Amino acid sequence: MNKKNGSLLSRRQFARRAAVLSATASIVPAEAFLPATSSAQTPQSSPQLSPQSQLEVDSRYQQILSLYGDRLDEAQKANIKKMCADLQPSLERIRKFNLANGNAPALYLKPLVERAKQPQIAASSKNP
Amino acid sequence: MLKESALFLSVGELARQIAAKQLSPVELTESYLERSQKLGPKLNAYAHLTDTVALEQAQAAEKEIHRGHYRGPLHGIPYAAKDLLAVKNIPTTWGAKPFAGQVFDYNATVIDHLNHAGAILLGKAAMIELAGGFGYMYASASLQGETRNPWDTSCWTCGSSSGSGAIVAAGLAAFAVGTETWGSIVCPSAFCGVSGLRPTYGRVSRYGAMALSYSMDKIGPLARSAEDCTRIFAAIAGHDPLDRSTLPIDKAAFTFSPVAELKPRALRLGWLTNAWQEKDYDSSVAKVIDAAHKTLQRHFPTMKHAALPEGPWEDAANVVLSCEVGSAFSQLIRSGKVSELTDPLGKISGYVNLNIAGADYNSALRIREILQETIAGLFDNFDVLVAASQPVAATPLNLDISKGLAYPDPLGAIGNLCGLPALSVPCGFTDKKLPVGLQFVARAGDDAAVLQAGRTFQQFTDWHRKHPNLV
Numbered sequence: 001m002n003k004k005n006g007s008l009l010s011r012r013q014f015a016r017r018a019a020v021l022s023a024t025a026s027i028v029p030a031e032a033f034l035p036a037t038s039s040a041q042t043p044q045s046s047p048q049l050s051p052q053s054q055l056e057v058d059s060r061y062q063q064i065l066s067l068y069g070d071r072l073d074e075a076q077k078a079n080i081k082k083m084c085a086d087l088q089p090s091l092e093r094i095r096k097f098n099l100a101n102g103n104a105p106a107l108y109l110k111p112l113v114e115r116a117k118q119p120q121i122a123a124s125s126k127n128p
Numbered sequence: 129m130l131k132e133s134a135l136f137l138s139v140g141e142l143a144r145q146i147a148a149k150q151l152s153p154v155e156l157t158e159s160y161l162e163r164s165q166k167l168g169p170k171l172n173a174y175a176h177l178t179d180t181v182a183l184e185q186a187q188a189a190e191k192e193i194h195r196g197h198y199r200g201p202l203h204g205i206p207y208a209a210k211d212l213l214a215v216k217n218i219p220t221t222w223g224a225k226p227f228a229g230q231v232f233d234y235n236a237t238v239i240d241h242l243n244h245a246g247a248i249l250l251g252k253a254a255m256i257e258l259a260g261g262f263g264y265m266y267a268s269a270s271l272q273g274e275t276r277n278p279w280d281t282s283c284w285t286c287g288s289s290s291g292s293g294a295i296v297a298a299g300l301a302a303f304a305v306g307t308e309t310w311g312s313i314v315c316p317s318a319f320c321g322v323s324g325l326r327p328t329y330g331r332v333s334r335y336g337a338m339a340l341s342y343s344m345d346k347i348g349p350l351a352r353s354a355e356d357c358t359r360i361f362a363a364i365a366g367h368d369p370l371d372r373s374t375l376p377i378d379k380a381a382f383t384f385s386p387v388a389e390l391k392p393r394a395l396r397l398g399w400l401t402n403a404w405q406e407k408d409y410d411s412s413v414a415k416v417i418d419a420a421h422k423t424l425q426r427h428f429p430t431m432k433h434a435a436l437p438e439g440p441w442e443d444a445a446n447v448v449l450s451c452e453v454g455s456a457f458s459q460l461i462r463s464g465k466v467s468e469l470t471d472p473l474g475k476i477s478g479y480v481n482l483n484i485a486g487a488d489y490n491s492a493l494r495i496r497e498i499l500q501e502t503i504a505g506l507f508d509n510f511d512v513l514v515a516a517s518q519p520v521a522a523t524p525l526n527l528d529i530s531k532g533l534a535y536p537d538p539l540g541a542i543g544n545l546c547g548l549p550a551l552s553v554p555c556g557f558t559d560k561k562l563p564v565g566l567q568f569v570a571r572a573g574d575d576a577a578v579l580q581a582g583r584t585f586q587q588f589t590d591w592h593r594k595h596p597n598l599v
Contacts, residue, residue, distance in 0.1 A: 064479045071464050076476050083480045087450075090443040091484070094491050097440055105493030106500055107343055 046085040130159040135299040139356040143201040153204030157186035164300040171276045173294040175211035177251035185248040203246030208304040211252040212338035224257035236336025245363040253291030260288040261340040261453040262474040269471035278596040283522035286315035293320035303351040317552035318517035318565025324350040325357040329547025330375040333368030341452040354582030395511045398434025403515030408535035410520045416556035416564040417516045444492040445541040451489040454481030507571040517552040517565030551578040554591040
């Protein structure tokens, strides 16, 4: 895909191959594919995680507690802990996906070649 | 006051009468306002009505049209705008208590476009708080409370463009403007039995719209038909120097061309076999979708089966969305004011969003790049992919959404992660008389294909002409 690296695969060929690899590598329980409105919920059970993954979850949870713990009640803390755990399989599937160094992110900076005059948004709104 | 039937006419039908001076924009506006005042509160459809603005605009439109200055098909047509679109000196609450007092001193570009087209703003449509970006468990996750479905007021409209869906379905306005980051136009359109267009990312300026996900937010119309969506889309699409994410002029603009209508292209339709899982289908919805499939087969005999590629697309979409929401509302989260949101989930999920690593976010964006290429390959064989808009119909108001609507949605993830256009049209009713939606999805930039497919479907069906009895 990445011609600079000497590969002969076209971008599209690479994408197709990646999709196939991904399809074979990501046979996951259906509940792992949850839309944004429902992924971070509080079902009764947490996903099974490796010790390393669990450490990452605990670390994320502790980070949140250390910064914001004083404003959360016990039920909210428990829910956040669960959400941290639920997020982990999603992150791991993303990390497992076969990405080459040349696979750039689909978010491009548009250089500000010509500046259009914009009203001052922050100053002109009466935010609480 | 006009008869109820007049208030359910399409934009095209209203426009013909207004252009012929057979229908007064003032009378039309007054009639919609009266109906909105009467039924709006019962449905929790509006954040607020803009009566004064509406009547001023209606009188101005009427004068212009009588002077012979007819601007086009939206001139004198009343509409509602989702309450995350800035309207000068009118409250714009984003559906959320922490922003209840917010007033902007400028218009969103979409509002300006509709002003230029001569459309009349009846009010701001209710919405899920912050467009549901933090997730939510209940339909009541809104400053206005739960929006009730006009087809069955014990059911929800879906979100986050909840008011926009209810307003169109209940005949409180001729059309509404909504937004979608993931499902927020397609789902309310399906649940409310209206036609809704989620345009290609970057075709409609988001300047003056609340940002939820900078790389996934889209603005589009909810209306009575695919043809109405076509007309409204033509008015609001276009490059905007104030929104640097808009496509270049030649790629963003959309023209409603009567000539093109006479020579529609032969669309290659692909019926998606894996947009939803069998186990998630409500049997009554499945029956309706099966009938819609047969209708399409009659009018698109070349239609074949198609399948979405497998991959961590929903994971990537979730991570992109979560991180961008966390960034967009970082101040709200860090200040603790996020606790003022209504929904229990909305109060806390932002803390998790802030703690996703930048490397994971960037990996998700790199997966998006691969997905774009993969999907482009799928569209080498098809112009339009078709599937049920949702596997279920409108759900009860008190349902825990985290359980009741927690099914995989790979098409929604792919469509929104890649910025693909989608059109949801009504295609029948369940045994409980709730509407069911059918969605058409096309390659990025080919909004014309989904609109053509939807219009063809509506030429041979009349589901879009049904409306609820609210009296």
